[in-house]
Amino acid sequence: xxxxxxxxxxxxxxxxxxxxxxxxxxxxxxxxxxxxxxxxxxxxxxxxxxxxxxxxxxxxxxxxxxxxxxxxxxxxxxxxxxxxxxxxxxxxxxxxxxxxxxxxxxxxxxxxxx
Amino acid sequence: xxxxxxxxxxxxxxxxxxxxxxxxxxxxxxxxxxxxxxxxxxxxxxxxxxxxxxxxxxxxxxxxxxxxxxxxxxxxxxxxxxxxxxxxxxxxxxxxxxxxxxxxxxxxxxxxxxxxxxx
Numbered sequence: 001x002x003x004x005x006x007x008x009x010x011x012x013x014x015x016x017x018x019x020x021x022x023x024x025x026x027x028x029x030x031x032x033x034x035x036x037x038x039x040x041x042x043x044x045x046x047x048x049x050x051x052x053x054x055x056x057x058x059x060x061x062x063x064x065x066x067x068x069x070x071x072x073x074x075x076x077x078x079x080x081x082x083x084x085x086x087x088x089x090x091x092x093x094x095x096x097x098x099x100x101x102x103x104x105x106x107x108x109x110x111x112x113x114x
Numbered sequence: 115x116x117x118x119x120x121x122x123x124x125x126x127x128x129x130x131x132x133x134x135x136x137x138x139x140x141x142x143x144x145x146x147x148x149x150x151x152x153x154x155x156x157x158x159x160x161x162x163x164x165x166x167x168x169x170x171x172x173x174x175x176x177x178x179x180x181x182x183x184x185x186x187x188x189x190x191x192x193x194x195x196x197x198x199x200x201x202x203x204x205x206x207x208x209x210x211x212x213x214x215x216x217x218x219x220x221x222x223x224x225x226x227x228x229x230x231x232x233x
Contacts, residue, residue: 036224043118043207043224044158090157101148102222104157 002027004093004105012111013081021076021108023065023091032094033074034102035065039087047089050074061085086112117141118210120225127198128233135193135228137208143188144210149181152205152227164191188212198232205229 003026013019025031032051036044048059055067065076074091091105117140127133137147146165150158162178164170164185172178180202182194191210195202207227 041227041229043120043226044209045224046221101160101163103160106157107155109155 002031002093002103004091004103006089006091006105006108008108009106010109010111012113014113015083016080019076019078019081019085019110021089021091021110023074023076023105024072025074025091025093026072027093030069033065033067034092034094035059035063035074035076036090036092036104037061037087038090038107044090047076081110081112083112083114086110118144118208118223118225120206120208120228122228123226124229124231126231126233129199130197132194132196133198133230135195135206135208135230137191137193137210137225139189139210139212139223142210142212144191144212145188146212147185147191147208147210148222149183149191149193150207150209152207154205158207161193195230198230200232203230203232 005024007022034049035047037047038044047063048057050057050067058064063078065074067074088107088109090107092102094102119138121136148163149161151161152158160173161176162170162172162183164183166185166188170183185191205227208225209222211222
């Protein structure tokens, strides 16, 4: 069965520091991979996605993620975190063919210290 | 980008009453909508998939008689929590995918969520 694991429940970084949020997936084939961000009490906003091609994908707000098939990982990175990046981040996997039915990881809550 | 709007954004009701949550696509035709439930500090759990004009497909463990989903038009899906109890208190989020003009967007757009508190 498809599953997504986000090992870090809560991460705290200082403003300006680099960030890496981990995501591992379990899927029988190469899935579609997504990272979403959720601010408190809000819906989800798509940061970036991987369908195929270049394994390093760029997203909005300065985020990027790298698909590593050998490690079944799709880690999210940002070189310099801003205080406004504090939020909940969800990794998700979808079956090839579209965005449609997504399985979400448990989420990683990011806190940013000034 | 496309906009999906949920209403109400929060609702408090008494135990035993029914509550309806609306999910609207504002600038595209949502052929498929998804309803998720999110418990505090947890991930989103898919409850059901609804396609316009047909019955919703519920995920395993989700009571279809408890959570009534109607997708009567290409811009509106509703989730009705019937005979709500305190354990139904949660954050409910909808998402939608569909077409805009002649293009199949394929992308999934999320509503802002609706927080239900059952007393």
